[in-house]
Amino acid sequence: MSTPSRFKKDKEIVAEYESQVKEIRAQLVEQQKCLEQQTEMRVQLLQDLQDFFRKKAEIETEYSRNLEKLAERFMAKTRSTKDHQQYKKDQNLLSPVNCWYLLLNQVRRESKDHATLSDIYLNNVIMRFMQISEDSTRMFKKSKEIAFQLHEDLMKVLNELYTVMKTYHMYHAESISAESKLKEAEKQEEKQIGRSGDPVFHIRLEERHQRRSSVKKIEKMKEKRQAKYSENKLKSIKARNEYLLTLEATNASVFKYYIHDLSDLIDCCDLGYHASLNRALRTYLSAEYNLETSRHEGLDIIENAVDNLEPRSDKQRFMEMYPAAFCPPMKFEFQSHMGDEVCQVSAQQPVQAELMLRYQQLQSRLATLKIENEEVKKTTEATLQTIQDMVTIEDYDVSECFQHSRSTESVKSTVSETYLSKPSIAKRRANQQETEQFYFMKLREYLEGSNLITKLQAKHDLLQRTLGEGHRAEYMTTRPPNVPPKPQKHRKSRPRSQYNAKLFNGDLETFVKDSGQIIPLIVESCIRFINLYGLQHQGIFRVSGSQVEVNDIKNSFERGENPLADDQSNHDINSVAGVLKLYFRGLENPLFPKERFNDLISCITFRSTATRT
């Protein structure tokens, strides 16, 4: 047994216990406060999100309205123009105008999409946040109810522990007092026995009797105290056991509360919060991603139109828009004077020699001119290529303007550093204009030369034909070797029409008689070509071909050639069909005679084939 000073007094133990319980109570209150605070923060966050999306919806609506106004403004402007009428009619418009319309369409699409975005914010996303906020508050209340119950349970357990501890203390104290009383009795008995064991014979009988009853009394008392002690001892043991068991149960309960129940309580508060927030934000993301996809589709359409920015087809379309201005005029025909029956160059004796000389002069002059002009042409073409390179430089990538620095806090605009640093642009443009200047100078020089060559070549070829094959052979051998064999493809003249009867705008019967062709070459050739390449072609005979090409082919046929002879389809099928249509349309007497036309037309209106005769 140690010194009594090491024992804690009952009061101390109780105070210690109470402070420990007080601490737990304080923690429980604190926990509720934390959960409440968390819920408040959530509600605040959800309120912020609602405000944010409400405001953003406003911004998107305004943006959408502005874009709509912008598109409408220009749409209204163009709706009345000729091009737009055209556009409405057949969508077949000049490529830059097409780009312009698609740009406006894209703005309308963006306007529509941002309006949808705003709509989704207001009618879907914000409503979700509202509901999550409601849910959070409700969940917190529910969890508070559960917490209240758990806290009560815990307090009950702690109270129980207090009670059993007190009981233990009481019984133990009683046990100790019973023990000390028992010890006192034992001590008295010992003293009695020691006294009687002294000189027993010295004691008087009376005294001895007195002593005996005293011993008996002490013994009885000792027995009584022994019983009392045993009883108390047992009670104390039981109380201690109860205390220990309750202690164990209390610790387990506290442990369970802190480790498991508290976690469950937080889970109750959280129930559905993250999942619902997830869905709300995913709705926002879905809207944004869809907006992006739509925008991207629109941009792709524009990119496609930009890819199709094409000068050649635009030129074609431009010329077709004004056929009166661009249709080649009738040929100048030989006008015989006062019944002059000769309509060809005559190379009879008196003029033959002179013509021969002139022919030879022309020949050598042409050779020189062609060499010179070929040089000019090369320079012109090289200069044109330089200009083409200048205007097709790929200087349109603006990615670096959109580089976000890692820290989103400070992104500085880099636009000013790109493309248009003014000095470089000015220099480039000056350079380009200088090159243009040179190009046009050379082009004029070339056109002048080629005009002269055309005239001389025409005369030269006519003389050649007039002077006959023998001279041509001679010409072939005497041609200067440094003249390129095919100097200018389109300047190479062909034999004049072999037919006296007109092919286009003439009479078919006369032509057939005159040419000896049962079917005119033009009809045969065009139909053969269309048979080969055109039967799968959409819009054949409906879509008009190239005016230039139609004229080219027509002229070629008029010269008696067959431009569709080679089996390469380097002609546009629509142009070939156009030539055939032009030919039939031009006939002096139509293929279906006028007097039969109405009969034929009315024939088609008969429903049954049987009635058609």
Added chain:
Amino acid sequence: MSTPSRFKKDKEIVAEYESQVKEIRAQLVEQQKCLEQQTEMRVQLLQDLQDFFRKKAEIETEYSRNLEKLAERFMAKTRSTKDHQQYKKDQNLLSPVNCWYLLLNQVRRESKDHATLSDIYLNNVIMRFMQISEDSTRMFKKSKEIAFQLHEDLMKVLNELYTVMKTYHMYHAESISAESKLKEAEKQEEKQIGRSGDPVFHIRLEERHQRRSSVKKIEKMKEKRQAKYSENKLKSIKARNEYLLTLEATNASVFKYYIHDLSDLIDCCDLGYHASLNRALRTYLSAEYNLETSRHEGLDIIENAVDNLEPRSDKQRFMEMYPAAFCPPMKFEFQSHMGDEVCQVSAQQPVQAELMLRYQQLQSRLATLKIENEEVKKTTEATLQTIQDMVTIEDYDVSECFQHSRSTESVKSTVSETYLSKPSIAKRRANQQETEQFYFMKLREYLEGSNLITKLQAKHDLLQRTLGEGHRAEYMTTRPPNVPPKPQKHRKSRPRSQYNAKLFNGDLETFVKDSGQIIPLIVESCIRFINLYGLQHQGIFRVSGSQVEVNDIKNSFERGENPLADDQSNHDINSVAGVLKLYFRGLENPLFPKERFNDLISCITFRSTATRT
């Protein structure tokens, strides 16, 4: 020779020619007009494009500014909050708050990008259109100059044709008159010869002489006229030849102009137009595509954050934020009363039977309770799962709102038809709240039951340990077969600490002496675990682990178990490190004695290792 009525008169021919030339002249003027009109339309289109992009730049700037304001408003609001401080400090914040910050960042990013877009419109795209407009005008002027030259050339050729035609007419007329005069002379000669051939003898000599001189005269005249005719005939032939040659040249020139030069002229007007327009529009497209990419990147970051919306880690973080509230309290210790040396349940003879009975009662009571509570638990879990399914329903796809109908003219909003048709939502929410109600009812029931079980189980286990191993074996066999072997993992008690000396917050020396472990199990076990799994882990000993897990492991060690014994790393390495830190931190006497602490610290400050002793 045919009838004179078939001949065209000179005047007719000239008139015809002149009308043909007039027509060509008119066409040339018309062509210039068309080109001018085309250029005007281009300039107008480019002006429209400039106006369009200027206005769009304004809209983008306004949009950007509004977004910036929006972001700034909420940023300012959050900058002062506690969470934001935290955010600035370690980026380790609650997942919904993280999403919120990323949303604001995204708005700032969009603001920045739209400002850049506006900048590119103004400083790049519009400038390009301006330059193209300038270029188009310049090109048209250049091509006009060339057209002027070509037209002059053509007119020269036509004039020449007129001249040679007139010459031919003149010489042919002269040739005809010479011929008729010759014929007249021949007729007179014939008459003269006929008269002299009549009765020659009848004629007087005088007369004969007279006649002879007359015949001579006629012959002379005929000769003269013959010469004149031949001369005129040659002149006529030459003139006709010249006419025919010039005709050929003229037709060739006209053909060349219409088929080739006209095309070249249009090409001159077009020079660079399509290519430059292409580049300007591509700049626009590049800007738009880059905006889109940047936006997409931002959205992906948000999506990633939304994926990481996670209640568990947030709960963890929440509890760490308030350690005072959520740290489990000290265990209630047995408080021995007045030097009571027994501190365990005593199962000596007088109470043993009673304890035994109580133990058995507890045992059967627990078995019943566990079965009952397990049922409640199952119901609770199933209800929770139903709620989880409700709150994770994938109802956030809004694609259909962005479906553009084919005709861009009429796109109608379809938002109203999606997600939030009010009745369905209300029904869904009512259903969800009903389920919640039921869940919470069951949860309370379950918690009540498990609390009771915890208490009884703790008592039961303590009794079991007290009554010894034999009884435990008996318990093992008498356990009811329908109790699942692991009903509640965390409710399974372990033997109480084998050590009397405190492990945590105790004295190391005492513990070592008391437990006989030279190195405490906790140190050995934690270090072994960290050795196995933690050496590659970033932030080990820096990043705090899970408070719950740390407590769990700590409690397990205190109970004398080794929670890290099995070789599966199902513990968070940071928590294990946390336990080790907690252990060392809690030691009554630190590992490095306080009186040596400053010496050790100053030791580290020595630069060279040699001075460290």
